[in-house]
Amino acid sequence: MPATAALKHDAYRPTSARSVGAPHLRPVTFHAPETVIYAQGDDARYLYRIQYGAVRVFRLLADGRRQIVAFYLTGETFGFEIGALHGFYAEAMVNTGLTTTERCSAGTLTHELVEIALKAMIRAQEHLLVVGRQSALEKMAVFLLDLAKRQECEAVIDLPMSRADIGDYLGLTIETVSRTISKLRAAGIIRLHSARSFEIVKPDRLRMMSV
Amino acid sequence: MPATAALKHDAYRPTSARSVGAPHLRPVTFHAPETVIYAQGDDARYLYRIQYGAVRVFRLLADGRRQIVAFYLTGETFGFEIGALHGFYAEAMVNTGLTTTERCSAGTLTHELVEIALKAMIRAQEHLLVVGRQSALEKMAVFLLDLAKRQECEAVIDLPMSRADIGDYLGLTIETVSRTISKLRAAGIIRLHSARSFEIVKPDRLRMMSV
DNA sequence: CGGTGTCTTGAGTCAGTTCAAATATTGTGG
């Protein structure tokens, strides 16, 4: 039963949002690394679009276990909730700029909102497939390929998240994450520039592992 | 790595839908147990509301591993998709009656649709928490409590699904599901009327285990 | 440079899996 302590994080630090929007554009709020964007129980008033940076959305169990339900990258939108309150936490993982839109504003938005909500649902269900039924190696393969696809460059991956984040996303411990990455490196499938920057050398080998 | 063979199922049997609607009411289609309602790749034209019965929605991996992403019971609605095609399979688990609505019809439907879609998303994300981070015992506790809450009667649970279904939903093998149920029974927390019908004797004990 | 946090690696353990077999349970034809 994995359990990466997340409580030591900054879940209780005040949000360090600072508006730096250009005068006539929708203002961009800035969020420093490891700071809260919204917390479980907060009013769910806005949708957030990432201009630059990366965000994790997660939930905590009473004993500190954490499940990250999604990572969001530049250009993506998050912040859906069913009620008036957030059921999850959202934190910036690196320097992040966000623009907000009122959740319940113009009716024209509704159609787009449904699309985005459905996309989030599908992604959660696909994630379920990975977390519930795959080995550590398969999980990492899926994760890396997904990340590569969502970033501009398909070959070089910059990880905005720590090993602990990856573990809490895939349902693994940090040690297993690290060991799995080492195995992929030893097999010549990926090359590490640093702990947070990879190059996918043999994407086909990854793809073979991922289904 | 669990792998309940699902291919032997009826995924390739033709759908046995038969309309038996009363003349002036929305027609109800009937689906026999273990029959396909829609398959991965089918046109996603309708939303389905369950009048009676129970449905599983799942996805298959190439090697036959199956992940059930959701069970739907009487009164619930399923069939959301992001594109024009279904990304998942839906099968009736018992005798099931469904009413359909066009997915993209009347604008008045939209608000309700958003609500249902968001609920499905939240449920998928909560399920992620269970599958990714909980022990077998915790998973079963959450599962049973959820099922009890969604059925009329809170104390007696009629399982419309097999052990294999439960396993593929929770990310466990049928053996582990069975053993876990045996443990709950031995602890006097549940009583079995039959393999598919329980009584929750000590719901508090279950609740204690479920977080 | 020392200090602090992150990442990697090693060794032993355990929860859940696999394989195998016994026991219900359900359905079917006579």
Next chain:
DNA sequence: CCACAATATTTGAACTGACTCAAGACACCG
């Protein structure tokens, strides 16, 4: 209604992939 076949569930024993605990390597920052 019963006997038999087929299916579903339970239980046992051994195995293993991922976890836990512990220590070492690395990187970043003042």
